[in-house]
Amino acid sequence: MRLSGPELERRVRSLFPLIVAVFAVLVDLAPRPAVGAGGLAPSLTLGVVFFWSVYRPDVMSYGTVFAIGLLHDVLSGLPLGLSSLALLFGRAVLMSGDRFFHAQPFAVIWVLFIVWAPAVEGVRYVAGSLLTGAFGNPATVVFQAGLTIALYPALSWFLVRLHQHVVQVPHAKP
């Protein structure tokens, strides 16, 4: 099956969210200044998955989310499937209101993220703790989620521009 030029362009552009998410996983795991042995730092991956799940759920499908989680687990040493499970949960929660989110101002979306990010981290923490039998300090999860929430406006600003200039096909109908 041969794809027409515009269709091929649309498909290539729609790959960018996955590429950005993969890059976010690699940056998240890159050694950087952090607090203590747990290496607390904000999670870019959560922000990226949330952003495109809200604004373009078609380019952040369940399969994409699963693959991103798996990549994270392979590299981080977490039990395989744990991050995939947490991100699938997060993606499913957003699925139910995807049309509602489109018309909302940024403040509403950020408030949603303030609830969503700790919930996804919480699922990963509870499932991971039950699985490994190692209950880490829950305060670290709260702290990490707080850092992620604080970073989201800047991340969202960058992703909006990336979406407008790279992902979205120019002159495409909304």
Next chain:
Amino acid sequence: MNRLGRTSFVSVFVAPRAWVERLVFLALVSAAVLLLVLGRSGLNAVDDARADARDLLSPLVGLVAQPTRAWRDGVGWVGDHFALADENRRLRDELSELLAWQAEATRLQVENAALRDVLRAHRARPVPLTRTAQVIADSRSPFVHTRLLDAGRSDGVEEGMAAVGTGGFAGRLVDVGERSARLLLVTDFNSRVPVIVLPSRDPAILAGDNGTLPKLDFLPLTPSVEVGDRVVTSGTGGVIPAGLPVGRVVEVDVGGVRVEPSLDWHDLEFVRLVDVEPVDDLVALDDRRWRPLPGAGVIGR
């Protein structure tokens, strides 16, 4: 009519799509759960597949880590220049203190060598250094304290090797692939390291609990451990070489004894990997211990 028409369109085209998405969701959740179960079952195939995937991705991970490293080095360079005067003063103080210690150490080294000659005692071998590895990824998780290293079997790295960072013992290698390896930090819940407390020489097991201060387990019934005591690896079991600095005791109470690792967490960029003590040497050491010394009994007569 119009409304009815729209409803039937939704029911025919949109609803099946939603159902397909639900099925995909359920299939992927099942796949994730299956992976979790297989991972827990300890199947070698899962571990091997994971190590292969990690080996494949490690060059990319190292590439992304480079700019963050450069940024950190840059910030560190600026910070160092601002703190130059204070640092210089501190180093001068430390130097004068260390010169006194150096004289004492030289005296003790000579005395130790003379006593070993008299006793014909086994001379401790220097810890064999295998290679230096770079930290390319950080687990960043409250329940897994590990780091990914850019060295694997093809570099002569083996499972169980001890890793030493700036300041002291960092942990040991638990999952070694061809080109990458996972370092289990001393603070991880699964980390157990045989240590001795100095100066009392009380043996113990340093157990991580995913906090920042691992605890000492299996101390003698009447331990003489105090806050400030040094903790080093004991080498018991022949898995981790003896004498690697681990940290200092910072808490002694009914809840247990806690140790603050001397490892500098902020400077965990490179680690030195040290080889496992060969078992043959331990056997030889044991033989030597029971062999009668030449001239034994002379003193008795």
